[in-house]
Amino acid sequence: MKEFIVKVEAVLSAQSDTNFVTSRQPNIEVTYGGIPGDLHFGLTRLAGSREKMYKRGTEIFNRRQLTLVSIEECEEVARKLGIPHVLPEWLGANILVSGYPEITTIPVGSRFLSSNGVGLYNEGENEPCIGPGEIIAAQYPEFEKLAPRFVKAAYKSRGIICSVEVPGNISVGEELRLILA
């Protein structure tokens, strides 16, 4: 098993029923289903455009419990778009890490383990959609067509979705072992 160390640069949650934009927290509690109170929390959720094999609105198991992005990929997407920053808040990310630049490319089934026992399981790439692009576009009104350009620029570098394998607490500044599948 190949192992790496990544550093938790920020933990964030969306304490809203409607707005996916996240805000920084000193730490987050994760449990089966995700972060209690977060927009994406739940053991189940309703199928959307990413699960075209189900009728929209079908109740399905929730694999999109948390999203995780890397500082390096956020900077790369910003560079491609020619803007100063792409912040994890705007992507609705829950965990921002550094130390493994191309985090979106890690295999499904890879794990992030904290020293106090938390286990997160990589459920795969988070496919870019227009929502975060619109948030980014609103930050930089002087740039044209940022929303659709984001979808292209973030392809394969928009981070991953994770489910919780072992619950617990994750804090800013701690290190996680990344075990590749």
Place this chain on the structure above:
Amino acid sequence: MKEFIVKVEAVLSAQSDTNFVTSRQPNIEVTYGGIPGDLHFGLTRLAGSREKMYKRGTEIFNRRQLTLVSIEECEEVARKLGIPHVLPEWLGANILVSGYPEITTIPVGSRFLSSNGVGLYNEGENEPCIGPGEIIAAQYPEFEKLAPRFVKAAYKSRGIICSVEVPGNISVGEELRLILA
């Protein structure tokens, strides 16, 4: 998305707390966690030798809710071992299908969908272990070293583990759409 049709040749469950050998049923109910009453049922389970990144006995999310094997691979393993049959019961399998011979090789994230809405999600290869080998060896005492030989022969053809994405009922004889990831 590549699609195939497989036929459900048998559905089985292990209605025991200790014995993984399954027995045929006319139909099975699947829900989040697997088949209620089955040995492997549960939203969580205890980490074992397959999850060496966790201390043995750590409570983790249960991705091994159901196991699925193909008739074709069972026959192939029997042929390699030089024995008449490898039955799904002996492997502790919950679903036996036909129509897609190398079922163990389908990508993680592939789905099986029934016409009445059930969705099963492929969590990956079921790595062969000695237990089923010992059951097979007990069936054919005239053959030598069947248990360890099974582990080798079944490598990459021992079927897959699935989690339940949408609950419901699965019956013998019905067809499932296999959607490759």
